[in-house]
Amino acid sequence: MATIETELKDILVKFEQRFDRLDQRLDRIEADLTEIKVDMATVKTELTTVKEDTKDLKGRASAQIWALIVTIMGATTAAIVRFGFMTNP
Incomplete structure (x- = not known):
């Protein structure tokens, strides 16, 4: 049988080095x-900002669509009244 002679101090130094690493x-x-x-x-904060901006843009787009619809209806009504119901004498 082979005998291994190592000092306990050397073993403890190796363990300490490994624990340090x-x-x-x-x-x-x-x-x-x-x-x-x-x-x-940071990403969560930016995502919240993007969500708020998107909600704001959706609201503006909806308002612009309704304004466009009202404008088209008004122009159509004006054209009908001007050219349809009023005849030249």
């Missing part, structure tokens, strides 16, 4: 996660 990786992951959360909050 893991801790650094976790710190980077945490920083990335924080950045992602900030980006998501």
Whole structure:
């Protein structure tokens, strides 16, 4: 049987180095996660703004369509009255 002689101190140093690397990786992951959360909050804010703008545009488009309909009806009525009902003597 082979005997392995290693000092406990060396083993503990290796474990400590590995834990340090893991801790650094976790710190980077945490920083990335924080950045992602900030980006998501920004996206949510921009999405809310886009929704409000779209709602406003829909309202304006509807008002313009009704104004166009009223204008066309008024012009048609004026043309009928002017050229249809009034005959030249």
